[in-house]
Amino acid sequence: MSKKKGLSLEEKRTRMMEIFFETKDVFQLKDIEKIAPKTKGITPMSVKDVLQSLVDDSMVDSERVGTSNYYWAFPSKALHSRKRRQEELQQQLSEGHRKRAALQQAVEKAKVGRQDTGDRAALLTQLQALREERLQLSAELDKYRECDPAVVEQIREFNKTAKDSANRWTDNVFSIKAWARQKFGFEDRRLDKTFGIAEDFDYVE
CATH class of the missing domain: 1.10.10.10 (Winged helix-like DNA-binding domain superfamily/Winged helix DNA-binding domain)
Structure with a gap:
């Protein structure tokens, strides 16, 4: 059971x-x-x-x-509570109907001018073509950024900084060679051969 x-x-x-x-x-x-x-x-x-x-x-x-x-x-x-609750629900229902009608009206309004006509299709095709052309032109423009005066000036500044740095290190090498020559009596050829310094090692012009 x-x-x-x-x-x-x-x-x-x-x-x-x-x-x-x-x-x-x-x-x-x-x-x-x-x-x-x-x-x-x-x-x-x-x-x-x-x-x-x-x-x-x-x-x-x-x-x-x-x-x-x-x-x-x-x-x-x-009884009064039920009536009050019923009135609240009825008010919510009415508000829901009102919002639904407003949304439906907004949807209908948004559809105006968006009908699938031949002209609209042509315009959409043209718009897509223009977007693709814009992307191609942007890519082409990037190729010519090197000719941009601002970019050229930036490259010049970079080259100047690199040149100054290289000459500073060259000066350090010459200073060390002079110190070794005075301290130990080493010849420049011996130092160059020992440390792999090229014969034409010099400042960057």
Whole structure:
């Protein structure tokens, strides 16, 4: 024999609301904890959580008096709540219809001038051709960047810096050779051969 299925949360909430609607009375938590399991089959352990969920959703009113909390819910309030919720949903639906109509109108407006006519197709083809030509011209222009005066000047500055650096190192080599010649009496030929210095090694003009 299969085990009896327990009540879902929504079923418990519905049955607990029945307690308030049928009695039209005000209860403390301890009262609900006694009534709910006996009359509505709600498990004692879940009574407090179910009641709190109804309070959180404004379906059950709650007020603290002294050290005790009192709970109540009348059918009239539930009716007003449903009507208010229905009005909110109806307003949202109307707003959704309005936005949909506005979007549809915008789509129709955007379609104007975009019909697939022969002229439009020709213009699109021409536009694509112009875009390709622009890419080709940009690539061709890059080839002639070396003739750009700014680029030429940049190359000249780079060459000057490289020349100055090379001559500075050449000066250092000559200084070291002179020091070695004075210190150890080495001849220039011997130094050049030992360190692989070419015979025509000199400053860059």
